[in-house]
Amino acid sequence: MSTQEFFSFFPQSAARWEDVPVLPLSSLADGLAQLVQQGGRILAFFPLPDGRQELELLAVVGDPDSGALRAARTRVSRTYPSLVSRIPQLHLFEREIAERYGVVPEGHPWLKPVRFPKSSQGPWGPLAPGTGPFFQLEGSQVHEVAVGPVHAGVIEPGHFRFQCLGEVVQHLEIVLGYQHRGVEESFCQQPAKRRLAAVETVAGDSTVAHTLAYCEALEALAGLQVSPRAAALRAVALELERLANHVGDLGALAGDVAFLPTASFCGRLRGEILNLTAELCGNRFGRGLLQPGGFRYDLGAETETTIRQRLADLEPELAASIELMLEAPSVLGRFEGTGRLSAEAARELGTVGVAARASGLPVDSRAQFPSGMYRFLHVPMATASSGDVFARAWVRWLEVQHSLKLVEELLGSLPAGELQGTIGPLQPSSLAVGLAEGFRGEVCHVAVTNERGELAAYKIVDPSFHNWSALAYVMRGQDISDFPLCNKSFNLSYCGFDL
Amino acid sequence: MWSVLKARAKQTAKPYPYPQRLPVLPQRFRGLPSLDASRCQEGCQACAEACPTDAIQVAPWQLDMGRCLFCGRCEEACPPHALTFTREFRLAARKREDLVVSPEKQFQLAQALDRELAALFGRSLRLRQVSAGGCNACEADANVLGTVTFDMARFGVQFVASPRHADGLLVTGPVTENMREALLATYEAVPQPKIVIASGACAISGGPFAGFPAVHNGVDKFLPVNLYVPGCPPHPWTLLDGILRLLGRLREQRENP
Ligand code: SF4
Numbered sequence: 001m002s003t004q005e006f007f008s009f010f011p012q013s014a015a016r017w018e019d020v021p022v023l024p025l026s027s028l029a030d031g032l033a034q035l036v037q038q039g040g041r042i043l044a045f046f047p048l049p050d051g052r053q054e055l056e057l058l059a060v061v062g063d064p065d066s067g068a069l070r071a072a073r074t075r076v077s078r079t080y081p082s083l084v085s086r087i088p089q090l091h092l093f094e095r096e097i098a099e100r101y102g103v104v105p106e107g108h109p110w111l112k113p114v115r116f117p118k119s120s121q122g123p124w125g126p127l128a129p130g131t132g133p134f135f136q137l138e139g140s141q142v143h144e145v146a147v148g149p150v151h152a153g154v155i156e157p158g159h160f161r162f163q164c165l166g167e168v169v170q171h172l173e174i175v176l177g178y179q180h181r182g183v184e185e186s187f188c189q190q191p192a193k194r195r196l197a198a199v200e201t202v203a204g205d206s207t208v209a210h211t212l213a214y215c216e217a218l219e220a221l222a223g224l225q226v227s228p229r230a231a232a233l234r235a236v237a238l239e240l241e242r243l244a245n246h247v248g249d250l251g252a253l254a255g256d257v258a259f260l261p262t263a264s265f266c267g268r269l270r271g272e273i274l275n276l277t278a279e280l281c282g283n284r285f286g287r288g289l290l291q292p293g294g295f296r297y298d299l300g301a302e303t304e305t306t307i308r309q310r311l312a313d314l315e316p317e318l319a320a321s322i323e324l325m326l327e328a329p330s331v332l333g334r335f336e337g338t339g340r341l342s343a344e345a346a347r348e349l350g351t352v353g354v355a356a357r358a359s360g361l362p363v364d365s366r367a368q369f370p371s372g373m374y375r376f377l378h379v380p381m382a383t384a385s386s387g388d389v390f391a392r393a394w395v396r397w398l399e400v401q402h403s404l405k406l407v408e409e410l411l412g413s414l415p416a417g418e419l420q421g422t423i424g425p426l427q428p429s430s431l432a433v434g435l436a437e438g439f440r441g442e443v444c445h446v447a448v449t450n451e452r453g454e455l456a457a458y459k460i461v462d463p464s465f466h467n468w469s470a471l472a473y474v475m476r477g478q479d480i481s482d483f484p485l486c487n488k489s490f491n492l493s494y495c496g497f498d499l
Numbered sequence: 500m501w502s503v504l505k506a507r508a509k510q511t512a513k514p515y516p517y518p519q520r521l522p523v524l525p526q527r528f529r530g531l532p533s534l535d536a537s538r539c540q541e542g543c544q545a546c547a548e549a550c551p552t553d554a555i556q557v558a559p560w561q562l563d564m565g566r567c568l569f570c571g572r573c574e575e576a577c578p579p580h581a582l583t584f585t586r587e588f589r590l591a592a593r594k595r596e597d598l599v600v601s602p603e604k605q606f607q608l609a610q611a612l613d614r615e616l617a618a619l620f621g622r623s624l625r626l627r628q629v630s631a632g633g634c635n636a637c638e639a640d641a642n643v644l645g646t647v648t649f650d651m652a653r654f655g656v657q658f659v660a661s662p663r664h665a666d667g668l669l670v671t672g673p674v675t676e677n678m679r680e681a682l683l684a685t686y687e688a689v690p691q692p693k694i695v696i697a698s699g700a701c702a703i704s705g706g707p708f709a710g711f712p713a714v715h716n717g718v719d720k721f722l723p724v725n726l727y728v729p730g731c732p733p734h735p736w737t738l739l740d741g742i743l744r745l746l747g748r749l750r751e752q753r754e755n756p
Contacts, residue, residue: 200707201701
């Protein structure tokens, strides 16, 4: 079969439900496999609950060459043959569907709960979070290390099972779900004002990215183009979010290898960048800044100057403290060669964001699926090839420099005009995709309306959903004592995964 | 080595002299709400209708800061500007009901722990942080108290890794069903006497997730809470101020010593 059968559309436009073909499962699988082989990535794969006996599954794939999205549907009943062995990127999506709807992918290599909701329909029934079985090694020299859910440090909960031979990890299984708040399950029943509040707190450090994806999906369904000024300010907010988090992550990496000067400098500099977002909207995390239809706060000339001035002042300080770390032999000794993710593994797992770029994959939705202001900006693709902790640090440092330039460029040429448009009724029986490149990677929201134009299904895919598997994978053959460092080099979200 | 020393010498950052000097918060920061009831129009419910978390009731008017996300939608919706948010960031309270503010009731800031506990923890408090469904914003802004600017360690307050080394918990998140057991086990592991701080709208009331079947609408459904710190997330100064008041390190109600 050819992938022509998939419906092709662009981000920021809505697709009519009837235009998205319903394919037999085998044709859908062929099409997906072909798209993935050509460099496409599965953005989302989820069911549309419509109360019928059969479950309708929707697959959305991003084709980076054309910048287009491809969508197709299929229908399955209680069981279907798992597609994971052909298309590994689907592994968690299939588990997620089994858990929520009880539809079993037969032959899935590791069919287990994803988030352990009480309402689980999974073939295993409702289970307490963290319940096994876990993948286990056998042998007299083998031992197992179990960590979490409550960890040392101010950090979210998760459970980690290491299978070790001596100090060396043979396999790591990461079990999440502790932060599960039921966002997707409860989403469509909420009034719009509460949906926005929930989206802003899906992953607290990615408020702008998630809100942007939500807004763009709704605006596509409403056929609304936000004003150029609003689009530009949204991009400023997104880049400030990236800056603060990348700087914070670089500081955390320094802290992990006890390189204290950079840990301390970056901790403070991150705070100063968060304070710039607070200048925009009063909140350090950008809550209340974006809303469907536009941008909530205008930027006066004075605040604009303050932000530009402060960023200009921060630049040399950032360079000094980050370069200090990236040049220190003691740091390089820990960073280089640790937690290596090959390009091939990254591609197979569907890795996104910093982690993918550090392994040499040119994956950045700002450049590949640009929307809003990014259609007019040149976003350099920051990549590295070694795929190790160093590469992930290095890519962050490159992106800090790029984001500083982008903000300066955006603020230097802010279009005039209105900030807020009115969002009208949503197009009925349609779907739209919002994609935003958050600091961790691609945030994908898919909104589906029913025939009355109400939200009928809502799917949220945080970059962490793709990337936790990559972290588990890089620990193979690694000393267990390197886990905290590897973990920080990915810095994934627990609540963004758990939803 | 030399480059490190040189970089260190260039760093001029110091802790902000709190509480001797009050921090300057951004113009748009929203702190303690204030209502001028004389401006309210008969029958108007615009503020309550705009609120994503049903924090506001009208007739008689009251706002529950424990539910409030400080998003300012209510202020925006209020045509005669009866409702405004001040930049007062000191918002922590000892009792849940103290977070409900109205024009008649002046906000009561957190009082110190009783003499015995204050004597025990006043000069040294070790906290174990538990995220029970927190989105990582409350956690991040608690963590930040360790950076130079806030430097909470200078007051003897620290986060520790083990609950067995802790004097209490700082809980964030609405308490998801999936974290309930781990939270209670962590609390059990803290030696007596112990305190609990609920930080952020989620931990106080469920916040944006209140009423979602997978969460429990706040920590005090399970544990006795000694300090409530409102916000989404609470500003680091709000949290630090609350902790210091709880420990009896700031005596005055409004003024700092
Ligand atoms: S600021 Fe608080 S009370 Fe006002 S609308 Fe937002 S959440 Fe509700």
